[in-house]
Amino acid sequence: MFAEERQSKIAELLKNQSSIKVNELANIFEVSESTIRRDLQDMEQRGLLTRTHGGAVGAEKTSFEPTFNEKSDEKHEEKLKIAKTAINMIEDGETIILDSGTTTLEIARNLGNKKLIVITNSIDIAAELSTKENIELIVTGGTLRLTTRAMVGHITEMSLKNFRVDKAFIGANGISIEEGVTTPNFVEAQTKKAMMNVANKVYIVADSRKFNQVNFSVICPIRAVTGIITSSDLDNNIVKSYEDVGVEIINC
Incomplete structure (x- = not known):
């Protein structure tokens, strides 16, 4: 040939x-x-x-990266289930990071009366939580990326270094055992990495379409996350392959 x-x-x-x-x-x-x-x-x-x-x-x-508005209309039912599962894992009095994203925005919308400290780089999550008296809200600042409506860059990363949190909920575009957790934009990947570095436990929140996808910028190796909260339609063989390498898959 x-x-x-x-x-x-x-x-x-x-x-x-x-x-x-x-x-x-x-x-x-x-x-x-x-x-x-x-x-x-x-x-x-x-x-x-x-x-x-x-x-x-x-x-x-x-390098393909859908906009925030494009993603907001996709798989809303699955995102809501993922969000509610994540919320059940959050206890009163905890400190958490909510990464910018449409699934993490659903977490913010459904937190209810939980008393929390929430750190976020999302202008949408910040707006959602700004009127909740039970939430102590910390906004990282930084440079706004219009594509994802996330604040990113050096200012964001320096701000995050001042904290230590119980749990971080991070969005991703690609999840692969071999290539790790990935996203299309390098600067955004560095911001997500900074969030993970200050969290005791790190959960990726992503629907099943993100599995076995690989994007341009690596956020972390797959073993660096505590677990992945995803939709229930994920193939059982994929679930087993991740559990075999020590990553918990939380279906919802």
Whole structure:
């Protein structure tokens, strides 16, 4: 098989799955791993994929980022269930971080009368909680990203370093055992990382579509999170694979 034909088939494989490993491709095409690496390097130079440690992901998938408004209309029922499950894990008197996002916004909307200290980088969550007397609200400040309506950057990260919290609830665009928890924007990934660094427990809140997806910027390895709160339609085999590496999957 010529390199052009092999590369075309690799591109087809990446249309149907979020990522693929060098050793898998070597087995599929019965060639050496060094041959596959040359293929991937050539394809990356042509903008057909993005190489990762030990494999590749489709280039068009890693940088795509839906806007906050686009996400707000999607899977509202699932997001509400995820939010209510997260709220059941929060106890009166705790300190929590709510990352910016449509699912974390549902957490804020449904906190009820819980007495909490809430730190957030979301202007929407800040507005939602600003009138609740039972909530001590801390807003990080920072540079506003209009795409996600999140405050990010150096000011945000420096602000977060002043705190230690019980739990952080973090949104993500991609969740993968091999590539970790990812998001399209590098600056936003650093802000999420700063949130995780000051939390005793870290929960990713994301519906099942985010699993086996890989985006451009790595937030953390999958083992760095306490658990993942997700929708109940996640395949049982996927649940088991995460539990096998020590990550709790909380279906709701």
